[in-house]
Amino acid sequence: MSFSTLFVIILVGIAVAYVLGRSRSLTIAGRLGGIKSLHSLPFYYGTQAALWCAIPCLILLALWAAFDDSIIRQIILQHLSPEQQNLSAQELSLLLNTVESIASGVSSIQASPEVMAIADRVISLRQLSQTILAVTIICALVLLAAWGWVKVKPEYRARNGVERVFMLFLLTCSTLAIFTTVGIVFSVLFESIRFFGMIPITEFLFGTHWSPQLAIRSDQVGSSGAFGAIPLFTGTMLISLIAMIIAVPTGLMTAIYLSEYANNKVRAIVKPLLEILAGIPTVVYGFFAALTVAPMIKNALHGLELPLISFAIGPLEVSGESALAAGLVMGVMIIPFVSSLSDDVINAVPQSLRDGSYGLGSTQSETVKKVILPAALPGIVGAILLAVSRAIGETMIVVMAVGTAARLTMNPLESVTTVTVQMTTLLIGDHEFDSAKTLAAFALGLVLFVITLGLNFFALRIVKKYREQYD
Amino acid sequence: MTDRTDDNKLNTIDLVNKNLAKRFRAEKRFQAYGIASICFGLFCLVFLFTDIISKGTRGFFYHYMPMEINLDADTLGITDTSDTDQILAANYTAVVKKAVYEEFQASGRKQKKDARKLIAIDATGYKIQGLMKTNAESLINTTITIDVLVDDKVDFYLKRIGNYGEPGKEYFNEQQLAWIEQLMDKESGGLEKKLNVAFFTSGDSAQSEEAGILSAFMGSLYLLLVTFCLSFPIGIAAAVYLEEYAPKNKWTDLIEININNLAAVPSIIFGLLGLAIFLSFFGFPRSTPLVGGLVLTLMTLPTIIISSRAAIKAVPPSIREAAYGIGASKMQVTIHHVIPLAMPGMLTGTIIGLAQALGESAPLLMIGMAAFIPDVPGGITDPATVLPMQIFQWFRNADAGFSEKASAAIMILIMFLIMMNALAVWARKRLERRW
Helix, strand or coil: CCHHHHHHHHHHHHHHHHHHHHHHHHHHHHHHCCHHHCCCCHHHHHHHHHHHHHHHHHHHHHHHHHHHHHHHHHHHHHCCCHHHHCCCHHHHHHHHHHHHHHHCCCCCCCCCHHHHHHHHHHHHHHHHHHHHHHHHHHHHHHHHHHHHHHHCCCCCCHHHHHHHHHHHHHHHHHHHHHHHHHHHHHHHHHHHHHHHHHCCHHHHHHCCCEECCCCCCCCCCCCCCEECCHHHHHHHHHHHHHHHHHHHHHHHHHHHHHHHHCCHHHHHHHHHHHHHHHHCCHHHHHHHHHHHHHHHHHHHHCCCCCCCHHHHHCCCCCCCCCHHHHHHHHHHHHHHHHHHHHHHHHHHCCHHHHHHHHHCCCCHHHHHHHHHHHHHHHHHHHHHHHHHHHHHHCCHHHHHHCCCCCCCCCCCCCCCCCHHHHHHHHHCCCCCCCCHHHHHHHHHHHHHHHHHHHHHHHHHHHHHHHHHHHC | CCCCCCCCCCCHHHHHHHHHHHHHHHHHHHHHHHHHHHHHHHHHHHHHHHHHHHHHHHHHEEEEEEEEEECCHHHHCCCCCCCHHHHHHCCHHHHHHHHHHHHHCCCCHHHHHHHHCCECHHHHHHHHHHHHHHHHHHHCCCEEEEEEEECHHHHHHHHCCCCCCCCCHHHCCHHHHHHHHHHHHCCCCCCEEEECCHHHHCCCCCCCCCCCCHHHHHHHHHHHHHHHHHHHHHHHHHHHHHHHHCCCCHHHHHHHHHHHHHCCCCHHHHHHHHHHHHHHHCCCCCCCHHHHHHHHHHHHHHHHHHHHHHHHHCCCHHHHHHHHHCCCCHHHHHHHHHHHHHHHHHHHHHHHHHHHHHHCCHHHHHCCCCCCCCCCCCCCCCCCCCHHHHHHHHHHCCCHHHHHHHHHHHHHHHHHHHHHHHHHHHHHHHHCCCC
């Protein structure tokens, strides 16, 4: 029987246990003169019985699903013929893959008789495992349902148990957030430590040359690959800077206008419209940046002779994958993010400050510049930091609109590469988990995680500290 | 002036009046900056949409031309029409090629080669194969007239005729251009621009004229299903715990800090998590909606938890106290009163979270969902791709026809996102109760 069938059987068993427990409690109550003679409501007796069935059976099923393949693999490995056991690790995994594909019926390759024999063995072991599991689960269901049925007594405190299980379930769900963080830290940290075992951390953080392509043969030129991440950091910074130059003034002025000047009607129309910009998928922005904005910038600026700059470097040279295009589009994407966060902090400034300022005869713009902005400054700084962390972690726009060649430059018209672009190029396609190339992506991920976490931490602290002043 | 007390010194009011015009100008300027920023934002929005729509609408249409094709048994190599193997393996491209040569009156190797490049031979072959599968008996040795797809380069050129610089013209030589001209001038039986139905009914393909979004669409649907089934119950449970049960202690603080921080972790990091934990450690199959759904669940949970908590907070305490007062237990208060009353708000948050998941691409890139999947996935453990990944794949493809397919797919994706957000707004307006 397959896992899904067994799962359905367990569900049916749980339902039956619930009905049995509930009806038995009702029968007992009827004998004693009504529900009031029971400790708990019939619902709780039913649920208690159902939980008795559900928890052990589902745990058993999950464990079995997790471990049966590896146990079968161990048994097979122990029964290999001597010459098969002497195979190298690679050949062995190839053999096991062949066996796997024959056993699961994916391919009908004609392999050698020994391999076919192993495949037959795998099939029979799997069938055995399935049978044992099915029998165990059905027996357990019957026994547990009977046990739950017997346990139903008027004085039995079913409600307390059920409520405790319910609370534990809620607690487990909420701790998932902690597990996710721990999972992220562990997955990124362990691979990074392995990476720093191969490449010194100082070379990674301070090296200025990045070319992670490892050679196929060891005697090839540049076979080691270079993992100096400085060009990636400068590239990320350049694009984020361009994005911020667009997003911060526009977002801030939008927020100021909407909260201080605009009437309700304008606000009700403009705000949701701008929020649409935040809801558009990043892949769409990437497409737009690469196919519309980048060619437009190239057409407009390429070969242009600016009075001062051209004197030094000649006519402008614009790359088709310029950092400017990606930065511009990213800035547009972040505008609503900055404006809605600033809107919140500007609205949190108490009206009395405004009234005081107007009372002294200042104009609206003076009030904004000299009273509201200074009062809201910590919150705005927090909002900008959050926006920076968004820009640094943004992936699709840069993957689609900038190149992969690492250049150490601050010229926005050239092509640069970013941390996220390199992470995706290193990890797309097949990868082995022991090459420096794959592990480098995790090291970059660690840097990204630490930086964004730091930015968020500071931003939230600043915002929180500020909020406390007026509450 | 009577106010003046000293000839050399100006009064305060004079100072103010002197500067007043300047200050009002500054005020006007400041307002203009604000209006300019808003206009810039709105302009970007309009520009983005017009750009996408103008490119995308092309992707929904394709140029066809009716052509007579003689299903000659000898050319097809079919001897027995009841033999399905023969029907499947017959040489359909040969009959199509023959019809193409006749259509253009091509003779000689070079002309024939040129003529072949104008028509999507393989796609037409499949079309005839599909017809033959159902009624080979009646079709064999007859001449049928079917709508034939033109080659993707011809389609590209035809859609841009009249544009500046005639993009696409460089693909063709003079003979081919003359033929295209001749087709365009034909009164009847010439080229026709029609809705490309195959775009909605087929999966991805290496040929842009046959590529469709069905497989990516189904993949997205499975992915959203997995994400919804996991993130909705878990998110609600976590929110209920934090609002109704959690004691004020270090552990609860830790959970809250974690949720807030996860909301701001870049999505690509979740991809790394999926790669290292789900694929490499647990050994789940690559490129499947199952793994994608798990990763996106972890990613959308903070959004759902935060909005669900707000919804639960909005339920007035008097309702809880009334329930306690008539003897309800904590679980009964929560399940019978708090959750149903907070449900509209929670649903709104979940829909917004799912909309975010639908448009998300970076983490899916890491777990191998940017794959070539021509078949429509049949379940959550089949390899699949999703709409954003399909757009990315088509974007990366150098062939001319794929870029407009990507734009068309973007239009469909955005349409779904708008629908989901409209649903969320509707749910909030219609179902939410004010206390």
